[in-house]
Amino acid sequence: xxxxxIPMQECLRGGEADMLLFALDRVxxxxxxxxxxxxREQLGRRHPPSEVTVAGTIVHLAKVExxxxxxxxxxxxxxxxxxPEPWTAYGAEWSAANSVPPERIYDLWxxxxxxxxxxxxxxAAGDGLDVLDDSDAGYxxxxxxxxxxxxxxxxxxxxxxSIIREAIDGLVGNDPP
Numbered sequence: 001x002x003x004x005x006i007p008m009q010e011c012l013r014g015g016e017a018d019m020l021l022f023a024l025d026r027v028x029x030x031x032x033x034x035x036x037x038x039x040r041e042q043l044g045r046r047h048p049p050s051e052v053t054v055a056g057t058i059v060h061l062a063k064v065e066x067x068x069x070x071x072x073x074x075x076x077x078x079x080x081x082x083x084p085e086p087w088t089a090y091g092a093e094w095s096a097a098n099s100v101p102p103e104r105i106y107d108l109w110x111x112x113x114x115x116x117x118x119x120x121x122x123x124a125a126g127d128g129l130d131v132l133d134d135s136d137a138g139y140x141x142x143x144x145x146x147x148x149x150x151x152x153x154x155x156x157x158x159x160x161x162s163i164i165r166e167a168i169d170g171l172v173g174n175d176p177p
Contacts, residue, residue, distance in 0.1 A: 001110045003032035003176050007117075017124035020147050021117070027154045028113055031061070033176035034161045036106070042168050043105060044098035051094060054164060057157050058105050059093035062112040064153050069116040071135045072146040073123060080108050120147065 006029055011022035035054050043055035062080045070077035082088055086096035097105060123129075129144035141149075165171045 001032075001106060002036045003029045005110065006032060006113070016144075017129055020129075020144070020151065021120060021124065024120075024147070024151050024154065025117070027151065027158055028117075029176055030174065031154060031158045031161065032110075034158060034165045034171070035109075038102065038168065040102055043102055045168060047164060047167055052160060052164070053094070053098055054161060054168075055097040055100065055105050056094040057161055057164075058109045059087050059097040059100075061154060061157055062109045063087070063093060065116045065150055066112050068146055068150050068153075069119055072131075072133050072143045073119055074133075074135070080112060116150075 006025065008025040008029055009022070011018050014022060035058055038054060043058075044053050046053055059080060066079070067077040067081050070081075076082075079085070080087065086100075087093040123131075123143055129142060129147065131143050132140055133143060133146050134140045162172075
């Protein structure tokens, strides 16, 4: 899979939910382009003094997207935050993902973001974005805020990955060709 496998429809005049989901689709495209096509060595390469790798970032974003989408939907999180994989423990993705074959890393991320995107479409069309997510007693927010949190996390790590990817093979730019 690559960034062209992520459905994205231009949104020039959509409502709030449509625009937020378009923004998430767009950053998914950018992240997929920046992280795509790398081999195991490139995915696991560190750039000292940072310990961040492309592989760890891919798994981290999949875990965040799943757990925060599950929270907004009022359901327990599923894979990649649960199960037998070495990255399911909190923070383990930053080291565990580096030894995983590229195909598994990419399949994990694409599968997660596509599932979560479908779920966000259903949530927005159903009860909407004003529903409160009270799964964390210290952080009671609306679905809207949770979606913005997911978008912000993706933007942060896409920016990081832009710098890392340029260091790996010189790829630069904001949007896929």
